[in-house]
Amino acid sequence: MNRSFRPGDLLNWLSGLTMIAALYMVFLYAPTEATMGHLQRIFYFHVSSAWVGFFAFFVTLVASIAYLASRKRHWDIVSFSSAEIGITFTAMSVITGSIWAKSTWNAWWPWQQEPRLILVTILLLIYFSYLMLRAFLEDEEQRARFAAVYGIVAFASVPLTFWSVRWWQRLHPVIFERRGAHLSRAMLVTFLFCLFTFTILYFTLLLHRSRLAKLADEVEGLKRRLHSGGGS
Protein backbone atom coordinates (compact mmCIF):
# COMPACT_ATOMS: atom_id res chain seq x y z
CA MET A 1 0.00 0.00 0.00
CA ASN A 2 1.31 3.37 -0.93
CA ARG A 3 1.08 5.69 2.03
CA SER A 4 2.06 9.28 2.23
CA PHE A 5 4.26 10.77 4.91
CA ARG A 6 2.39 11.70 8.08
CA PRO A 7 3.39 14.09 10.87
CA GLY A 8 3.19 11.08 13.19
CA ASP A 9 6.12 9.44 11.36
CA LEU A 10 8.36 12.39 12.11
CA LEU A 11 7.45 12.23 15.80
CA ASN A 12 8.01 8.46 15.89
CA TRP A 13 11.53 8.82 14.52
CA LEU A 14 12.33 11.86 16.57
CA SER A 15 11.27 10.28 19.88
CA GLY A 16 13.14 7.05 19.06
CA LEU A 17 16.38 8.83 18.21
CA THR A 18 16.28 11.33 21.06
CA MET A 19 15.58 8.50 23.50
CA ILE A 20 18.73 6.66 22.38
CA ALA A 21 20.71 9.88 22.68
CA ALA A 22 19.20 10.54 26.13
CA LEU A 23 20.22 7.06 27.32
CA TYR A 24 23.75 7.66 26.07
CA MET A 25 23.93 11.00 27.86
CA VAL A 26 22.50 9.71 31.14
CA PHE A 27 24.77 6.68 31.38
CA LEU A 28 27.96 7.75 29.61
CA TYR A 29 28.15 11.49 29.14
CA ALA A 30 26.92 12.79 32.51
CA PRO A 31 29.55 12.68 35.28
CA THR A 32 29.05 10.48 38.32
CA GLU A 33 27.77 12.40 41.33
CA ALA A 34 30.20 12.70 44.23
CA THR A 35 28.14 11.46 47.19
CA MET A 36 25.32 9.42 45.68
CA GLY A 37 27.33 7.82 42.88
CA HIS A 38 25.54 6.16 39.98
CA LEU A 39 22.28 6.25 41.87
CA GLN A 40 21.96 9.94 41.04
CA ARG A 41 21.46 9.03 37.35
CA ILE A 42 17.87 8.04 38.14
CA PHE A 43 17.21 11.75 38.69
CA TYR A 44 17.22 12.51 34.94
CA PHE A 45 14.34 10.19 34.11
CA HIS A 46 12.59 10.69 37.44
CA VAL A 47 12.19 14.44 37.04
CA SER A 48 11.48 14.12 33.31
CA SER A 49 8.59 11.72 33.85
CA ALA A 50 7.25 13.85 36.70
CA TRP A 51 7.39 16.84 34.37
CA VAL A 52 5.52 14.97 31.62
CA GLY A 53 2.93 13.87 34.22
CA PHE A 54 2.26 17.46 35.25
CA PHE A 55 2.36 18.69 31.69
CA ALA A 56 -0.10 15.99 30.57
CA PHE A 57 -2.55 16.95 33.30
CA PHE A 58 -2.13 20.57 32.29
CA VAL A 59 -3.01 19.62 28.69
CA THR A 60 -6.07 17.82 30.09
CA LEU A 61 -7.06 21.08 31.79
CA VAL A 62 -6.58 23.16 28.64
CA ALA A 63 -8.43 20.63 26.48
CA SER A 64 -11.25 20.51 29.07
CA ILE A 65 -11.67 24.27 28.96
CA ALA A 66 -11.48 24.21 25.17
CA TYR A 67 -14.15 21.51 25.09
CA LEU A 68 -16.54 23.47 27.28
CA ALA A 69 -15.99 26.55 25.13
CA SER A 70 -16.26 24.88 21.70
CA ARG A 71 -18.07 21.54 22.28
CA LYS A 72 -15.83 19.85 19.71
CA ARG A 73 -15.38 16.07 20.21
CA HIS A 74 -11.73 16.50 19.26
CA TRP A 75 -10.94 18.34 22.53
CA ASP A 76 -12.58 15.63 24.59
CA ILE A 77 -10.35 13.04 22.93
CA VAL A 78 -7.22 15.08 23.63
CA SER A 79 -8.37 15.58 27.21
CA PHE A 80 -8.73 11.92 28.19
CA SER A 81 -5.77 10.74 26.07
CA SER A 82 -3.58 13.17 27.92
CA ALA A 83 -4.99 12.08 31.30
CA GLU A 84 -4.11 8.45 30.52
CA ILE A 85 -0.56 9.37 29.53
CA GLY A 86 -0.28 11.58 32.60
CA ILE A 87 -1.19 8.70 34.90
CA THR A 88 1.43 6.47 33.25
CA PHE A 89 4.23 9.00 33.61
CA THR A 90 3.28 10.03 37.14
CA ALA A 91 3.34 6.34 38.09
CA MET A 92 6.78 6.08 36.48
CA SER A 93 8.12 8.99 38.48
CA VAL A 94 6.66 7.47 41.65
CA ILE A 95 8.38 4.14 40.93
CA THR A 96 11.77 5.68 40.07
CA GLY A 97 11.45 7.97 43.10
CA SER A 98 10.73 4.97 45.32
CA ILE A 99 13.83 3.12 44.11
CA TRP A 100 15.92 6.20 44.79
CA ALA A 101 14.33 6.74 48.20
CA LYS A 102 14.95 3.14 49.25
CA SER A 103 18.68 3.51 48.56
CA THR A 104 19.06 7.00 49.99
CA TRP A 105 16.58 7.26 52.87
CA ASN A 106 16.20 3.49 53.32
CA ALA A 107 12.43 3.66 52.93
CA TRP A 108 10.34 3.02 49.83
CA TRP A 109 7.65 5.46 50.77
CA PRO A 110 8.48 7.93 53.56
CA TRP A 111 4.98 9.38 53.98
CA GLN A 112 5.60 11.11 57.24
CA GLN A 113 8.58 13.17 56.22
CA GLU A 114 7.57 14.13 52.71
CA PRO A 115 4.19 15.79 52.05
CA ARG A 116 4.86 15.69 48.33
CA LEU A 117 4.39 11.93 48.32
CA ILE A 118 0.92 12.34 49.78
CA LEU A 119 0.04 14.88 47.15
CA VAL A 120 1.36 12.75 44.28
CA THR A 121 -0.77 9.89 45.57
CA ILE A 122 -3.78 12.21 45.60
CA LEU A 123 -2.95 13.29 42.07
CA LEU A 124 -2.93 9.69 40.83
CA LEU A 125 -6.19 8.93 42.67
CA ILE A 126 -7.86 12.02 41.21
CA TYR A 127 -7.08 11.03 37.65
CA PHE A 128 -8.12 7.43 38.27
CA SER A 129 -11.44 8.89 39.43
CA TYR A 130 -11.50 10.99 36.27
CA LEU A 131 -11.29 7.84 34.13
CA MET A 132 -13.85 6.10 36.36
CA LEU A 133 -16.30 8.96 35.97
CA ARG A 134 -16.02 8.57 32.21
CA ALA A 135 -16.64 4.84 32.47
CA PHE A 136 -19.86 5.37 34.42
CA LEU A 137 -21.48 7.80 32.01
CA GLU A 138 -23.36 6.44 29.00
CA ASP A 139 -24.24 9.54 27.04
CA GLU A 140 -21.29 10.73 25.00
CA GLU A 141 -22.05 14.43 25.23
CA GLN A 142 -22.72 14.28 28.97
CA ARG A 143 -19.58 12.21 29.54
CA ALA A 144 -17.44 14.78 27.77
CA ARG A 145 -19.09 17.66 29.64
CA PHE A 146 -18.78 16.13 33.12
CA ALA A 147 -15.24 14.92 32.48
CA ALA A 148 -14.26 18.42 31.36
CA VAL A 149 -15.61 19.93 34.58
CA TYR A 150 -13.84 17.28 36.64
CA GLY A 151 -10.64 17.84 34.64
CA ILE A 152 -10.74 21.51 35.61
CA VAL A 153 -11.46 20.86 39.30
CA ALA A 154 -8.84 18.11 39.41
CA PHE A 155 -6.10 20.32 38.07
CA ALA A 156 -6.39 22.69 41.01
CA SER A 157 -4.50 20.08 43.02
CA VAL A 158 -1.54 19.98 40.60
CA PRO A 159 0.01 23.35 41.53
CA LEU A 160 -0.51 22.43 45.19
CA THR A 161 1.57 19.32 44.59
CA PHE A 162 4.25 21.28 42.82
CA TRP A 163 4.61 24.06 45.35
CA SER A 164 4.26 21.88 48.41
CA VAL A 165 7.94 21.03 48.26
CA ARG A 166 8.66 24.65 49.03
CA TRP A 167 5.83 25.11 51.53
CA TRP A 168 6.54 22.54 54.16
CA GLN A 169 9.47 20.99 55.88
CA ARG A 170 11.03 18.74 53.37
CA LEU A 171 13.15 15.71 52.81
CA HIS A 172 12.85 15.81 49.04
CA PRO A 173 15.95 17.46 47.53
CA VAL A 174 15.35 20.83 45.96
CA ILE A 175 17.59 20.92 42.91
CA PHE A 176 16.52 24.25 41.50
CA GLU A 177 16.41 27.41 43.50
CA ARG A 178 15.92 30.97 42.47
CA ARG A 179 19.65 31.63 42.53
CA GLY A 180 20.51 28.71 40.25
CA ALA A 181 20.79 24.94 40.01
CA HIS A 182 22.85 22.59 42.16
CA LEU A 183 24.11 20.81 39.08
CA SER A 184 27.31 20.72 37.07
CA ARG A 185 27.19 21.87 33.47
CA ALA A 186 27.24 18.39 31.93
CA MET A 187 24.53 17.28 34.33
CA LEU A 188 22.38 20.25 33.47
CA VAL A 189 22.77 19.60 29.73
CA THR A 190 21.84 15.94 30.22
CA PHE A 191 18.88 16.89 32.37
CA LEU A 192 17.53 19.44 29.89
CA PHE A 193 17.97 16.97 27.06
CA CYS A 194 16.01 14.34 29.00
CA LEU A 195 13.21 16.83 29.57
CA PHE A 196 13.15 17.53 25.84
CA THR A 197 13.15 13.80 24.99
CA PHE A 198 10.30 13.01 27.34
CA THR A 199 8.27 15.93 26.05
CA ILE A 200 8.69 14.65 22.47
CA LEU A 201 7.71 11.18 23.67
CA TYR A 202 4.61 12.67 25.28
CA PHE A 203 3.48 14.31 22.06
CA THR A 204 4.13 11.11 20.11
CA LEU A 205 2.00 9.10 22.53
CA LEU A 206 -0.71 11.77 22.58
CA LEU A 207 -0.92 11.74 18.80
CA HIS A 208 -1.24 7.97 18.63
CA ARG A 209 -3.75 7.76 21.47
CA SER A 210 -5.93 10.46 19.93
CA ARG A 211 -5.78 8.76 16.54
CA LEU A 212 -6.83 5.50 18.15
CA ALA A 213 -9.81 7.20 19.81
CA LYS A 214 -10.83 8.79 16.52
CA LEU A 215 -10.64 5.42 14.75
CA ALA A 216 -12.73 3.88 17.54
CA ASP A 217 -15.30 6.64 16.96
CA GLU A 218 -15.35 5.87 13.24
CA VAL A 219 -15.85 2.14 13.89
CA GLU A 220 -18.66 2.99 16.29
CA GLY A 221 -20.32 5.16 13.64
CA LEU A 222 -20.00 2.44 11.00
CA LYS A 223 -21.50 -0.14 13.35
CA ARG A 224 -24.43 2.12 14.06
CA ARG A 225 -25.01 2.62 10.34
CA LEU A 226 -24.84 -1.12 9.79
CA HIS A 227 -27.48 -1.72 12.47
CA SER A 228 -29.80 0.94 11.14
CA GLY A 229 -29.86 -0.85 7.78
CA GLY A 230 -26.99 0.69 5.84
CA GLY A 231 -27.66 3.36 3.27
CA SER A 232 -25.17 5.94 2.22
Place this chain on the structure above:
Amino acid sequence: MSFWRKVLTIIWKDVVAELRTKEIFSSMFVFALLLIVIFNFSFDLRVEKVAEVVPGVLWVTFVFAGTLGLNRSLALEMEDACLDGLLLAPMERGTIYFGKMLGNLIFISITEALMLPIFSAVFDLNLIRPALLLTIFLGTSGFAAVGTLLSTMAVNTRAREVMLPVLLFPIILPVVISAVKLTTGILDGLPWDSLAPWLRFLVGFDIIFLVISYLTFDYVVQG
Protein backbone atom coordinates in the same frame (compact mmCIF):
# COMPACT_ATOMS: atom_id res chain seq x y z
CA MET B 1 -34.97 40.09 43.50
CA SER B 2 -31.38 40.61 44.45
CA PHE B 3 -28.77 37.85 44.29
CA TRP B 4 -28.88 37.11 48.00
CA ARG B 5 -32.68 37.13 48.12
CA LYS B 6 -32.68 34.41 45.47
CA VAL B 7 -30.01 32.43 47.31
CA LEU B 8 -32.02 32.73 50.52
CA THR B 9 -35.15 31.53 48.71
CA ILE B 10 -33.37 28.34 47.62
CA ILE B 11 -31.94 27.76 51.10
CA TRP B 12 -35.40 28.33 52.56
CA LYS B 13 -36.91 25.81 50.12
CA ASP B 14 -34.37 23.20 51.25
CA VAL B 15 -34.92 23.99 54.92
CA VAL B 16 -38.72 23.72 54.62
CA ALA B 17 -38.44 20.44 52.72
CA GLU B 18 -36.04 19.16 55.33
CA LEU B 19 -38.26 20.21 58.24
CA ARG B 20 -41.11 18.20 56.69
CA THR B 21 -39.19 15.04 55.78
CA LYS B 22 -36.17 15.19 58.12
CA GLU B 23 -34.53 12.79 55.68
CA ILE B 24 -31.09 14.36 55.22
CA PHE B 25 -30.55 15.32 58.81
CA SER B 26 -31.73 12.10 60.43
CA SER B 27 -29.65 9.89 58.12
CA MET B 28 -26.52 12.00 58.70
CA PHE B 29 -26.98 12.17 62.44
CA VAL B 30 -27.66 8.48 63.00
CA PHE B 31 -24.79 7.51 60.70
CA ALA B 32 -22.37 9.83 62.52
CA LEU B 33 -23.52 8.45 65.86
CA LEU B 34 -22.87 4.89 64.68
CA LEU B 35 -19.42 5.89 63.43
CA ILE B 36 -18.51 7.34 66.83
CA VAL B 37 -19.62 4.16 68.58
CA ILE B 38 -17.65 1.98 66.15
CA PHE B 39 -14.53 4.16 66.42
CA ASN B 40 -14.79 4.27 70.17
CA PHE B 41 -14.88 0.49 70.45
CA SER B 42 -12.18 -0.13 67.88
CA PHE B 43 -9.72 2.31 69.46
CA ASP B 44 -10.59 1.84 73.10
CA LEU B 45 -8.90 -1.52 73.33
CA ARG B 46 -5.54 -0.56 71.82
CA VAL B 47 -4.81 3.15 72.05
CA GLU B 48 -3.15 4.43 75.21
CA LYS B 49 -4.18 8.05 74.83
CA VAL B 50 -7.52 8.45 73.10
CA ALA B 51 -6.83 12.15 72.51
CA GLU B 52 -4.23 11.24 69.90
CA VAL B 53 -6.76 9.68 67.55
CA VAL B 54 -9.52 12.26 68.08
CA PRO B 55 -8.61 14.62 65.17
CA GLY B 56 -8.64 11.74 62.68
CA VAL B 57 -11.85 10.23 64.07
CA LEU B 58 -13.53 13.63 64.10
CA TRP B 59 -12.81 14.36 60.45
CA VAL B 60 -13.50 10.87 59.15
CA THR B 61 -16.89 11.05 60.85
CA PHE B 62 -17.63 14.50 59.42
CA VAL B 63 -16.56 13.55 55.91
CA PHE B 64 -18.47 10.26 55.83
CA ALA B 65 -21.62 11.74 57.34
CA GLY B 66 -21.31 14.80 55.09
CA THR B 67 -21.05 12.60 51.99
CA LEU B 68 -24.25 10.86 53.02
CA GLY B 69 -25.97 14.24 53.42
CA LEU B 70 -24.75 15.53 50.04
CA ASN B 71 -25.96 12.40 48.28
CA ARG B 72 -29.38 12.64 49.91
CA SER B 73 -29.69 16.35 49.17
CA LEU B 74 -29.08 15.91 45.43
CA ALA B 75 -30.93 12.59 45.15
CA LEU B 76 -34.03 14.39 46.45
CA GLU B 77 -33.63 16.97 43.68
CA MET B 78 -33.50 14.19 41.08
CA GLU B 79 -36.79 12.66 42.26
CA ASP B 80 -39.79 13.93 40.30
CA ALA B 81 -37.38 16.08 38.26
CA CYS B 82 -37.14 18.72 40.99
CA LEU B 83 -33.79 19.88 39.62
CA ASP B 84 -35.37 20.62 36.23
CA GLY B 85 -38.02 22.67 38.01
CA LEU B 86 -35.31 24.54 39.86
CA LEU B 87 -33.49 25.24 36.59
CA LEU B 88 -36.69 26.74 35.17
CA ALA B 89 -36.73 29.36 37.94
CA PRO B 90 -35.79 32.81 36.62
CA MET B 91 -32.28 33.01 38.08
CA GLU B 92 -28.70 32.29 37.13
CA ARG B 93 -27.23 28.83 37.56
CA GLY B 94 -24.58 30.25 39.88
CA THR B 95 -27.32 31.43 42.20
CA ILE B 96 -28.71 27.91 42.33
CA TYR B 97 -25.23 26.61 43.11
CA PHE B 98 -24.80 29.02 46.03
CA GLY B 99 -28.24 28.20 47.35
CA LYS B 100 -27.65 24.45 47.29
CA MET B 101 -24.11 24.82 48.62
CA LEU B 102 -25.14 26.98 51.57
CA GLY B 103 -28.08 24.68 52.28
CA ASN B 104 -25.72 21.70 52.40
CA LEU B 105 -23.29 23.66 54.56
CA ILE B 106 -26.07 24.46 57.04
CA PHE B 107 -27.28 20.85 57.28
CA ILE B 108 -23.77 19.44 57.72
CA SER B 109 -22.86 22.17 60.23
CA ILE B 110 -25.93 21.47 62.36
CA THR B 111 -25.06 17.77 62.42
CA GLU B 112 -21.49 18.61 63.42
CA ALA B 113 -22.67 21.00 66.12
CA LEU B 114 -24.77 18.23 67.63
CA MET B 115 -21.95 15.70 67.32
CA LEU B 116 -19.33 17.81 69.13
CA PRO B 117 -20.80 17.49 72.66
CA ILE B 118 -21.20 13.75 72.09
CA PHE B 119 -17.58 13.53 70.90
CA SER B 120 -16.44 15.48 73.93
CA ALA B 121 -18.29 13.14 76.25
CA VAL B 122 -17.27 9.89 74.56
CA PHE B 123 -13.57 10.78 74.31
CA ASP B 124 -13.53 12.78 77.53
CA LEU B 125 -11.97 15.83 75.90
CA ASN B 126 -13.33 19.36 75.56
CA LEU B 127 -13.77 19.98 71.82
CA ILE B 128 -15.91 23.10 72.01
CA ARG B 129 -13.19 25.75 71.59
CA PRO B 130 -13.39 28.84 69.33
CA ALA B 131 -10.27 27.95 67.27
CA LEU B 132 -11.55 24.43 66.72
CA LEU B 133 -14.99 25.66 65.71
CA LEU B 134 -13.36 27.94 63.13
CA THR B 135 -11.32 25.03 61.77
CA ILE B 136 -14.41 22.85 61.51
CA PHE B 137 -16.33 25.62 59.78
CA LEU B 138 -13.54 26.21 57.24
CA GLY B 139 -13.06 22.51 56.56
CA THR B 140 -16.79 21.97 56.13
CA SER B 141 -17.06 24.98 53.78
CA GLY B 142 -14.44 23.51 51.43
CA PHE B 143 -16.14 20.15 51.65
CA ALA B 144 -19.58 21.57 50.84
CA ALA B 145 -18.19 23.76 48.02
CA VAL B 146 -16.70 20.87 46.02
CA GLY B 147 -19.25 18.37 47.31
CA THR B 148 -22.24 20.26 45.91
CA LEU B 149 -20.68 20.39 42.43
CA LEU B 150 -19.53 16.77 42.40
CA SER B 151 -22.72 15.31 43.89
CA THR B 152 -24.68 16.98 41.09
CA MET B 153 -22.46 15.05 38.69
CA ALA B 154 -22.56 11.83 40.70
CA VAL B 155 -26.37 11.53 40.77
CA ASN B 156 -26.36 11.61 36.97
CA THR B 157 -23.98 8.67 36.57
CA ARG B 158 -24.87 4.99 36.32
CA ALA B 159 -23.31 4.28 39.72
CA ARG B 160 -25.24 7.12 41.43
CA GLU B 161 -24.51 7.26 45.18
CA VAL B 162 -21.36 5.13 44.87
CA MET B 163 -19.74 7.64 42.55
CA LEU B 164 -19.68 10.62 44.96
CA PRO B 165 -17.01 9.31 47.38
CA VAL B 166 -14.85 8.20 44.45
CA LEU B 167 -14.99 11.67 42.90
CA LEU B 168 -14.97 13.70 46.09
CA PHE B 169 -12.45 12.05 48.42
CA PRO B 170 -9.27 12.49 46.36
CA ILE B 171 -10.17 16.12 45.62
CA ILE B 172 -11.09 16.93 49.21
CA LEU B 173 -8.14 15.11 50.78
CA PRO B 174 -5.87 18.20 50.99
CA VAL B 175 -8.64 20.05 52.85
CA VAL B 176 -9.05 17.13 55.23
CA ILE B 177 -5.29 16.85 55.77
CA SER B 178 -4.90 20.51 56.65
CA ALA B 179 -8.04 20.43 58.82
CA VAL B 180 -6.71 17.40 60.70
CA LYS B 181 -3.29 19.07 61.12
CA LEU B 182 -4.96 22.20 62.47
CA THR B 183 -7.20 20.21 64.81
CA THR B 184 -4.21 18.26 66.13
CA GLY B 185 -2.26 21.48 66.66
CA ILE B 186 -5.14 23.13 68.51
CA LEU B 187 -5.70 20.10 70.76
CA ASP B 188 -1.95 19.92 71.49
CA GLY B 189 -1.97 23.62 72.35
CA LEU B 190 0.62 24.65 69.75
CA PRO B 191 1.27 28.40 69.22
CA TRP B 192 -0.59 30.12 66.39
CA ASP B 193 2.42 30.84 64.18
CA SER B 194 3.12 27.13 63.75
CA LEU B 195 -0.50 26.58 62.72
CA ALA B 196 -0.73 29.60 60.42
CA PRO B 197 0.55 27.84 57.23
CA TRP B 198 -2.11 25.16 57.53
CA LEU B 199 -4.79 27.75 58.20
CA ARG B 200 -3.71 29.72 55.13
CA PHE B 201 -3.76 26.56 53.05
CA LEU B 202 -7.25 25.70 54.28
CA VAL B 203 -8.63 29.16 53.52
CA GLY B 204 -6.89 29.24 50.11
CA PHE B 205 -8.27 25.85 49.21
CA ASP B 206 -11.79 26.92 50.19
CA ILE B 207 -11.59 30.00 47.98
CA ILE B 208 -10.08 28.18 44.97
CA PHE B 209 -12.70 25.46 45.02
CA LEU B 210 -15.62 27.76 45.70
CA VAL B 211 -14.71 29.87 42.67
CA ILE B 212 -14.08 26.89 40.36
CA SER B 213 -17.28 25.14 41.43
CA TYR B 214 -19.30 28.33 40.99
CA LEU B 215 -17.92 28.83 37.49
CA THR B 216 -18.36 25.24 36.29
CA PHE B 217 -21.73 24.42 37.89
CA ASP B 218 -23.51 25.83 34.86
CA TYR B 219 -21.93 23.16 32.61
CA VAL B 220 -22.99 20.33 34.89
CA VAL B 221 -26.70 21.15 35.03
CA GLN B 222 -27.27 22.12 31.40
CA GLY B 223 -27.88 19.56 28.68
